[in-house]
Amino acid sequence: MKKIMIIMAAILIWCGETNAQNIRLGEKIPEISVESVLGDQLRMIKQEYTCLIFMHSKCEPCVKALPDFHKIASPLGDKLAVVLLTNESRDMEEHLQREFGSYVTSIAFDRNKHTYRAFGINFVPFGVIYNTKSRRIEWFGSIQQLDNKQLQTICKPQK
Structure with missing residues (x-):
């Protein structure tokens, strides 16, 4: 009986650890509820694709990843909008704009962590x-x- 309980506990822990994101390729994105200069639903984005980057300004991997991502994403600026999404307070907007504004289309704030x-x-x-139009997840x-090659493939022209 003890072995069964240990096995059951291990299975429950393993299942909990493998529970990843609530999203799947090809499915529609969940509701986005954020504050941004582009509005709550980011309706003003004109590019064919949108990349949401969930990040935090105190996260060292985030800070290091943005310039590298910008290098591969900037040539696709007419096809790909890049939106930083943070759960930091809105009073960080000026700092975030100064630090990361040149890398992105917009910065959005998810203060209540609804979108996260x-x-x-x-x-x-x-x-x-x-x-952006169908709201279907590509990656x-x-x-x-x-x-770069993956991003080019993801943002291929729609037929």
């Missing part, structure tokens, strides 16, 4: 690229692992 929870974000930096994961 809806997407199931467990680590930062974390990126989600979706088709998600660590932006540090995304390279």
Whole structure:
């Protein structure tokens, strides 16, 4: 009986640890509820694709990843909007704009963590690229692992 309980506990712990994001490729993105200069629903984005980058300004991997991501994303500026999404307070806007504004289309604030929870974000930096019109997810994961070839493939012209 003791062995069964240990096995059951191990299975429950393992299942809890493998519970990742609440999103899947090809599915529509969850509701985005943020404050941004582009509005609550980011409706003003004109590019075909949007990349949400969940991050925090005190996160060293986030700070290091953004310039590298910018290098591969900037040539796609007419196709890809990049939105930093942070759960920091809105009074950080000036600092974030000064530090990261040249890398992104917009900075959005998820003060109540609604969007972080809806997407199931467990680590930062974390990126989600979706088709802006259909709102279907094209890619998600660590932006540090995304390279130029992958990004070009994701942002291919729609037929």
